Amino acid sequence: MNIQRKLSNGTMWADTKEFTDKYIDGALAKEAEAKLFIRSPKREFLVSKAEILDYLASGKTLKYGDDWYAELRDADAAKWQPKLRTAQAMTRCECGHDVPAGTAMSSSRGTCCPGCYDRMSD
Numbered sequence: 360m361n362i363q364r365k366l367s368n369g370t371m372w373a374d375t376k377e378f379t380d381k382y383i384d385g386a387l388a389k390e391a392e393a394k395l396f397i398r399s400p401k402r403e404f405l406v407s408k409a410e411i412l413d414y415l416a417s418g419k420t421l422k423y424g425d426d427w428y429a430e431l432r433d434a435d436a437a438k439w440q441p442k443l444r445t446a447q448a449m450t451r452c453e454c455g456h457d458v459p460a461g462t463a464m465s466s467s468r469g470t471c472c473p474g475c476y477d478r479m480s481d
């Protein structure tokens with residue numbers, strides 16, 4: 360693991376190195392604080408250093424302080440986190456071709472792709 364904290368520019372992360380425990384203590388304090396205010400049965404609170412580390416190892420981030428950028432992450436977990444691929448929804452046109460949703464054209468013989476537009480319109 361390589362626990363990093365977010366820098367105040369919001370896009371860069373720095374290794375916590377020998378201060379890792381201090382930041383983890385901060386994260387535990389934030390969790391304890393959240394437990395007092397958030398009364399949701401869905402929310403699980405982390406109560407030990409091991410739980411904090413497990414949570415970060417899953418690729419998620421955790422608050423360790425009040426600043427908006429006060430977040431921790433595990434750089435090793437972040438590395439192999441799959442990039443969110445934006446799945447493009449496709450629509451089947453009446454010409455028989457699939458096009459990205461929202462780009463189907465309407466012709467006099469129904470919906471079609473740009474390539475079939477001339478053939479499909481009289």
Ligand SMILES: [Zn+2]
Nearest residue numbers: 454456472475
């Ligand atoms: Zn077509």
